Amino acid sequence: MGIIQSIKNKVRQRSIHVCYVNVGSCNGCDIEILACLSPRYDIEQYGIYVHNNPREADILLITGAFCEQWEDKLADLWEMIPEPKAAITIGNCPVSGCTFNRRGSFVNPPVSKHIPVAASIPGCPPRPTEIIETILQLAPLVFKDYEEKK
Protein backbone atom coordinates (compact mmCIF):
# COMPACT_ATOMS: atom_id res chain seq x y z
CA MET A 1 0.00 0.00 0.00
CA GLY A 2 1.41 3.35 -1.04
CA ILE A 3 1.84 6.31 1.24
CA ILE A 4 -0.78 8.25 -0.66
CA GLN A 5 -3.25 5.45 -0.16
CA SER A 6 -2.63 5.39 3.58
CA ILE A 7 -3.10 9.16 3.77
CA LYS A 8 -6.33 8.78 1.83
CA ASN A 9 -7.51 6.13 4.28
CA LYS A 10 -6.71 8.37 7.23
CA VAL A 11 -8.44 11.38 5.78
CA ARG A 12 -11.49 9.47 4.66
CA GLN A 13 -11.98 8.13 8.16
CA ARG A 14 -12.38 11.68 9.38
CA SER A 15 -14.54 12.88 6.52
CA ILE A 16 -17.69 10.86 6.14
CA HIS A 17 -20.54 12.61 4.40
CA VAL A 18 -24.01 11.30 5.03
CA CYS A 19 -27.33 12.01 3.41
CA TYR A 20 -30.53 10.82 4.94
CA VAL A 21 -33.79 9.85 3.37
CA ASN A 22 -37.12 9.04 4.93
CA VAL A 23 -38.96 6.40 2.94
CA GLY A 24 -42.03 6.36 5.15
CA SER A 25 -41.15 6.46 8.81
CA CYS A 26 -43.02 7.83 11.80
CA ASN A 27 -40.27 10.47 12.23
CA GLY A 28 -39.01 8.85 15.42
CA CYS A 29 -35.82 7.67 13.78
CA ASP A 30 -35.36 10.99 11.97
CA ILE A 31 -35.50 12.76 15.31
CA GLU A 32 -32.75 10.45 16.58
CA ILE A 33 -30.62 11.42 13.57
CA LEU A 34 -31.28 15.06 14.45
CA ALA A 35 -30.22 14.32 18.02
CA CYS A 36 -26.87 13.17 16.63
CA LEU A 37 -26.33 16.72 15.38
CA SER A 38 -27.03 18.24 18.76
CA PRO A 39 -24.17 19.30 21.09
CA ARG A 40 -24.84 16.28 23.27
CA TYR A 41 -23.57 13.91 20.57
CA ASP A 42 -22.17 16.34 18.01
CA ILE A 43 -21.34 14.04 15.10
CA GLU A 44 -19.14 16.57 13.37
CA GLN A 45 -16.44 16.01 15.99
CA TYR A 46 -16.13 12.46 14.62
CA GLY A 47 -15.78 13.77 11.11
CA ILE A 48 -19.30 12.90 10.02
CA TYR A 49 -21.03 15.63 8.04
CA VAL A 50 -24.67 15.76 7.06
CA HIS A 51 -25.73 16.93 3.62
CA ASN A 52 -29.02 16.56 2.02
CA ASN A 53 -27.51 16.09 -1.37
CA PRO A 54 -26.88 12.55 -2.56
CA ARG A 55 -24.17 13.68 -5.01
CA GLU A 56 -22.01 14.77 -2.09
CA ALA A 57 -22.72 11.78 0.10
CA ASP A 58 -20.71 8.70 0.96
CA ILE A 59 -23.27 7.08 3.19
CA LEU A 60 -27.02 6.99 2.78
CA LEU A 61 -29.06 6.70 5.96
CA ILE A 62 -32.49 5.26 5.34
CA THR A 63 -35.41 5.42 7.75
CA GLY A 64 -38.89 4.16 7.22
CA ALA A 65 -40.82 1.16 6.03
CA PHE A 66 -40.55 1.81 2.27
CA CYS A 67 -43.78 3.21 0.87
CA GLU A 68 -44.76 2.30 -2.66
CA GLN A 69 -43.90 5.73 -4.07
CA TRP A 70 -40.25 5.16 -3.30
CA GLU A 71 -40.00 2.15 -5.59
CA ASP A 72 -38.14 4.04 -8.39
CA LYS A 73 -37.07 7.10 -6.42
CA LEU A 74 -34.85 5.36 -3.90
CA ALA A 75 -33.05 3.45 -6.66
CA ASP A 76 -32.48 6.75 -8.53
CA LEU A 77 -31.15 8.35 -5.40
CA TRP A 78 -28.82 5.41 -4.81
CA GLU A 79 -27.51 5.71 -8.37
CA MET A 80 -26.71 9.39 -7.82
CA ILE A 81 -24.33 8.75 -4.93
CA PRO A 82 -20.76 8.51 -6.22
CA GLU A 83 -18.64 5.46 -5.41
CA PRO A 84 -17.49 4.43 -2.82
CA LYS A 85 -20.86 4.36 -1.10
CA ALA A 86 -22.82 2.43 1.48
CA ALA A 87 -26.39 2.40 2.75
CA ILE A 88 -27.32 2.04 6.40
CA THR A 89 -30.89 1.47 7.48
CA ILE A 90 -32.02 2.99 10.75
CA GLY A 91 -34.70 1.52 12.94
CA ASN A 92 -36.97 -1.48 12.81
CA CYS A 93 -39.03 -0.10 9.95
CA PRO A 94 -36.56 -0.80 7.11
CA VAL A 95 -36.03 -4.32 8.48
CA SER A 96 -39.53 -5.50 9.33
CA GLY A 97 -41.90 -2.62 8.66
CA CYS A 98 -42.40 -2.35 12.42
CA THR A 99 -45.67 -0.68 13.30
CA PHE A 100 -46.58 0.00 9.67
CA ASN A 101 -46.42 -3.60 8.53
CA ARG A 102 -50.03 -4.53 8.97
CA ARG A 103 -53.07 -5.37 6.92
CA GLY A 104 -54.18 -2.58 4.61
CA SER A 105 -50.93 -0.61 4.68
CA PHE A 106 -48.91 0.04 1.56
CA VAL A 107 -45.39 -0.61 2.71
CA ASN A 108 -42.90 -2.96 1.18
CA PRO A 109 -40.12 -3.78 3.65
CA PRO A 110 -37.32 -4.80 3.92
CA VAL A 111 -35.41 -2.00 2.22
CA SER A 112 -32.56 -4.42 1.48
CA LYS A 113 -34.56 -5.97 -1.35
CA HIS A 114 -34.67 -2.61 -3.17
CA ILE A 115 -31.08 -1.38 -2.80
CA PRO A 116 -27.98 -3.05 -1.33
CA VAL A 117 -27.79 -2.32 2.39
CA ALA A 118 -24.46 -2.57 4.18
CA ALA A 119 -25.69 -2.40 7.76
CA SER A 120 -28.90 -2.15 9.75
CA ILE A 121 -29.36 -0.48 13.09
CA PRO A 122 -32.35 -2.07 14.81
CA GLY A 123 -34.36 -0.32 17.49
CA CYS A 124 -37.54 1.69 17.51
CA PRO A 125 -35.86 4.12 17.42
CA PRO A 126 -32.16 3.32 17.95
CA ARG A 127 -30.07 5.47 20.27
CA PRO A 128 -27.97 8.21 18.68
CA THR A 129 -24.89 6.47 20.08
CA GLU A 130 -25.84 3.33 18.19
CA ILE A 131 -26.21 5.30 14.97
CA ILE A 132 -22.84 7.05 15.36
CA GLU A 133 -21.10 3.85 16.38
CA THR A 134 -22.37 2.01 13.32
CA ILE A 135 -21.34 4.76 10.92
CA LEU A 136 -17.89 4.94 12.49
CA GLN A 137 -17.44 1.17 12.29
CA LEU A 138 -18.78 0.75 8.79
CA ALA A 139 -17.12 3.68 7.03
CA PRO A 140 -13.51 2.44 7.28
CA LEU A 141 -14.57 -1.01 6.03
CA VAL A 142 -16.18 0.46 2.94
CA PHE A 143 -13.70 3.19 2.14
CA LYS A 144 -10.39 1.57 3.07
CA ASP A 145 -8.11 1.05 0.05
CA TYR A 146 -10.97 1.88 -2.27
CA GLU A 147 -8.75 2.64 -5.27
CA GLU A 148 -6.88 -0.63 -4.89
CA LYS A 149 -10.03 -2.68 -4.60
CA LYS A 150 -11.41 -1.28 -7.85
Place this chain on the structure above:
Amino acid sequence: MLSIFCYIKEFLRPEWWKKFLFVKTPPLVKPDYFRDYPHLTGNECTHELRCMMICPSPGAIEILKNEDGKWAPVIYKGHCIRCGLCVEACPDNVLASGRILEQNETDNTSFLASYYINVNDALCMKCGNCSVACPINKEIDPQLAYNATSSSNNVIMRVKGSKLTIMHPEKCTGCKTCEKTCPNNAITVARVIEGDQDDD
Protein backbone atom coordinates in the same frame (compact mmCIF):
# COMPACT_ATOMS: atom_id res chain seq x y z
CA MET B 1 1.43 43.22 21.03
CA LEU B 2 0.36 41.66 24.29
CA SER B 3 -2.69 40.10 22.69
CA ILE B 4 -0.59 38.41 19.99
CA PHE B 5 1.61 37.05 22.74
CA CYS B 6 -1.44 35.81 24.57
CA TYR B 7 -2.72 34.09 21.44
CA ILE B 8 0.58 32.33 20.85
CA LYS B 9 0.66 31.26 24.48
CA GLU B 10 -2.90 29.93 24.22
CA PHE B 11 -2.18 27.90 21.09
CA LEU B 12 1.03 26.41 22.47
CA ARG B 13 -0.76 24.57 25.23
CA PRO B 14 -0.76 20.80 24.50
CA GLU B 15 -4.24 20.61 26.01
CA TRP B 16 -5.56 22.95 23.34
CA TRP B 17 -4.06 20.82 20.57
CA LYS B 18 -5.48 17.70 22.11
CA LYS B 19 -8.94 19.21 22.27
CA PHE B 20 -8.61 20.57 18.75
CA LEU B 21 -7.49 17.34 17.15
CA PHE B 22 -9.30 14.65 19.06
CA VAL B 23 -12.86 13.79 19.94
CA LYS B 24 -14.05 15.79 22.90
CA THR B 25 -17.17 14.21 24.32
CA PRO B 26 -16.81 11.06 26.39
CA PRO B 27 -16.74 7.72 24.52
CA LEU B 28 -19.98 6.43 23.13
CA VAL B 29 -21.35 4.15 25.79
CA LYS B 30 -24.87 3.21 26.74
CA PRO B 31 -25.69 3.90 30.37
CA ASP B 32 -26.23 0.69 32.34
CA TYR B 33 -29.84 1.62 33.08
CA PHE B 34 -30.68 1.78 29.37
CA ARG B 35 -33.65 -0.44 28.57
CA ASP B 36 -31.89 -2.46 25.89
CA TYR B 37 -32.99 -5.66 24.20
CA PRO B 38 -34.03 -8.04 26.99
CA HIS B 39 -31.37 -10.55 27.91
CA LEU B 40 -31.65 -13.88 29.70
CA THR B 41 -31.08 -13.94 33.44
CA GLY B 42 -30.53 -17.68 33.62
CA ASN B 43 -33.81 -18.46 35.39
CA GLU B 44 -35.62 -21.39 33.86
CA CYS B 45 -38.43 -20.62 31.42
CA THR B 46 -41.60 -22.49 32.36
CA HIS B 47 -43.22 -22.00 28.97
CA GLU B 48 -46.15 -19.91 30.11
CA LEU B 49 -45.79 -17.75 27.00
CA ARG B 50 -46.85 -14.57 28.82
CA CYS B 51 -44.08 -12.67 27.05
CA MET B 52 -45.32 -13.71 23.62
CA MET B 53 -48.87 -12.80 24.56
CA ILE B 54 -48.05 -9.32 25.79
CA CYS B 55 -45.51 -8.39 23.13
CA PRO B 56 -46.99 -5.58 21.01
CA SER B 57 -44.65 -6.12 18.10
CA PRO B 58 -45.35 -8.98 15.67
CA GLY B 59 -42.52 -11.46 15.35
CA ALA B 60 -40.36 -9.94 18.08
CA ILE B 61 -40.20 -12.80 20.57
CA GLU B 62 -40.49 -16.55 20.34
CA ILE B 63 -40.09 -19.31 22.87
CA LEU B 64 -37.84 -21.94 21.33
CA LYS B 65 -36.01 -24.97 22.64
CA ASN B 66 -32.30 -24.32 23.00
CA GLU B 67 -29.47 -26.82 22.50
CA ASP B 68 -30.08 -28.34 25.93
CA GLY B 69 -33.72 -29.00 25.09
CA LYS B 70 -34.93 -26.28 27.49
CA TRP B 71 -37.42 -23.59 26.60
CA ALA B 72 -35.95 -20.13 26.28
CA PRO B 73 -37.15 -16.85 24.77
CA VAL B 74 -35.46 -15.59 21.64
CA ILE B 75 -35.71 -11.89 20.74
CA TYR B 76 -35.49 -10.76 17.15
CA LYS B 77 -33.78 -7.44 16.63
CA GLY B 78 -35.43 -5.47 13.88
CA HIS B 79 -38.82 -6.48 15.26
CA CYS B 80 -38.46 -5.84 18.99
CA ILE B 81 -39.16 -2.24 20.00
CA ARG B 82 -37.52 -2.56 23.44
CA CYS B 83 -40.72 -1.77 25.29
CA GLY B 84 -39.78 -4.11 28.13
CA LEU B 85 -43.28 -5.51 28.57
CA CYS B 86 -42.08 -9.10 28.22
CA VAL B 87 -39.65 -8.53 31.09
CA GLU B 88 -42.47 -7.30 33.30
CA ALA B 89 -44.95 -9.96 32.26
CA CYS B 90 -42.71 -12.97 32.87
CA PRO B 91 -43.65 -14.55 36.21
CA ASP B 92 -40.24 -16.23 36.57
CA ASN B 93 -37.99 -13.24 35.77
CA VAL B 94 -36.39 -15.08 32.87
CA LEU B 95 -35.68 -11.85 31.03
CA ALA B 96 -34.06 -8.67 32.25
CA SER B 97 -33.57 -5.26 30.73
CA GLY B 98 -32.31 -2.05 32.29
CA ARG B 99 -33.80 -1.35 35.68
CA ILE B 100 -37.21 -2.95 35.07
CA LEU B 101 -36.85 -5.85 37.49
CA GLU B 102 -35.40 -3.67 40.25
CA GLN B 103 -38.15 -1.13 39.74
CA ASN B 104 -40.84 -3.83 39.95
CA GLU B 105 -39.21 -5.07 43.12
CA THR B 106 -39.23 -1.66 44.81
CA ASP B 107 -42.71 -0.71 43.61
CA ASN B 108 -44.19 -4.17 44.26
CA THR B 109 -45.75 -4.17 40.82
CA SER B 110 -46.55 -7.13 38.61
CA PHE B 111 -48.83 -8.20 35.82
CA LEU B 112 -51.63 -10.65 36.60
CA ALA B 113 -52.95 -12.69 33.72
CA SER B 114 -56.38 -14.27 33.49
CA TYR B 115 -58.12 -16.02 30.63
CA TYR B 116 -61.79 -16.21 29.82
CA ILE B 117 -63.22 -18.90 27.57
CA ASN B 118 -66.41 -18.07 25.77
CA VAL B 119 -68.41 -20.52 23.65
CA ASN B 120 -71.09 -19.42 21.25
CA ASP B 121 -73.60 -22.25 21.57
CA ALA B 122 -75.40 -21.23 18.40
CA LEU B 123 -72.23 -21.80 16.34
CA CYS B 124 -70.79 -24.75 18.28
CA MET B 125 -71.53 -28.13 16.67
CA LYS B 126 -70.16 -30.19 19.55
CA CYS B 127 -67.38 -31.73 17.52
CA GLY B 128 -65.00 -31.55 20.47
CA ASN B 129 -62.01 -30.48 18.37
CA CYS B 130 -61.17 -27.75 20.86
CA SER B 131 -61.14 -30.04 23.87
CA VAL B 132 -59.01 -32.62 22.10
CA ALA B 133 -56.53 -30.01 20.87
CA CYS B 134 -56.14 -28.26 24.22
CA PRO B 135 -52.68 -29.15 25.54
CA ILE B 136 -53.81 -28.82 29.17
CA ASN B 137 -56.68 -31.24 28.62
CA LYS B 138 -54.22 -33.66 27.06
CA GLU B 139 -52.09 -33.59 30.19
CA ILE B 140 -55.03 -34.10 32.55
CA ASP B 141 -56.73 -36.82 30.57
CA PRO B 142 -54.67 -38.44 27.81
CA GLN B 143 -57.68 -40.60 26.94
CA LEU B 144 -59.66 -37.59 25.78
CA ALA B 145 -60.05 -38.15 22.07
CA TYR B 146 -62.58 -38.10 19.27
CA ASN B 147 -65.74 -36.17 20.22
CA ALA B 148 -64.33 -35.31 23.65
CA THR B 149 -66.92 -37.39 25.48
CA SER B 150 -64.56 -38.95 28.02
CA SER B 151 -65.84 -39.02 31.58
CA SER B 152 -63.05 -37.03 33.23
CA ASN B 153 -64.34 -34.05 35.15
CA ASN B 154 -60.94 -32.47 35.71
CA VAL B 155 -60.44 -31.22 32.17
CA ILE B 156 -60.93 -27.59 31.23
CA MET B 157 -63.82 -28.30 28.88
CA ARG B 158 -65.42 -31.23 27.15
CA VAL B 159 -68.63 -32.18 25.41
CA LYS B 160 -71.06 -33.21 28.13
CA GLY B 161 -74.70 -33.94 27.53
CA SER B 162 -74.48 -32.73 23.91
CA LYS B 163 -73.18 -29.36 25.03
CA LEU B 164 -69.63 -28.07 25.21
CA THR B 165 -69.21 -27.48 28.93
CA ILE B 166 -66.48 -25.41 30.52
CA MET B 167 -65.57 -27.06 33.80
CA HIS B 168 -62.28 -25.63 34.96
CA PRO B 169 -61.65 -22.29 33.27
CA GLU B 170 -58.98 -21.50 35.89
CA LYS B 171 -56.67 -24.14 34.39
CA CYS B 172 -56.56 -22.42 31.00
CA THR B 173 -53.16 -20.99 30.07
CA GLY B 174 -54.44 -18.78 27.27
CA CYS B 175 -52.66 -20.55 24.42
CA LYS B 176 -55.64 -20.13 22.06
CA THR B 177 -55.08 -23.56 20.50
CA CYS B 178 -58.80 -24.23 20.86
CA GLU B 179 -59.61 -21.03 19.03
CA LYS B 180 -57.42 -22.02 16.11
CA THR B 181 -58.78 -25.56 15.83
CA CYS B 182 -62.48 -24.74 16.01
CA PRO B 183 -63.95 -25.12 12.51
CA ASN B 184 -66.80 -22.70 13.27
CA ASN B 185 -64.98 -19.99 15.23
CA ALA B 186 -67.37 -20.80 18.04
CA ILE B 187 -64.89 -20.68 20.90
CA THR B 188 -62.93 -17.58 21.82
CA VAL B 189 -60.40 -17.01 24.56
CA ALA B 190 -59.94 -13.55 26.00
CA ARG B 191 -56.61 -12.80 27.61
CA VAL B 192 -56.78 -10.14 30.25
CA ILE B 193 -53.66 -8.62 31.75
CA GLU B 194 -54.00 -6.48 34.84
CA GLY B 195 -51.34 -4.27 36.30
CA ASP B 196 -51.17 -4.87 40.03
CA GLN B 197 -49.47 -3.03 42.86
CA ASP B 198 -49.20 -4.38 46.37
CA ASP B 199 -49.43 -1.63 48.94
CA ASP B 200 -47.69 -3.36 51.81
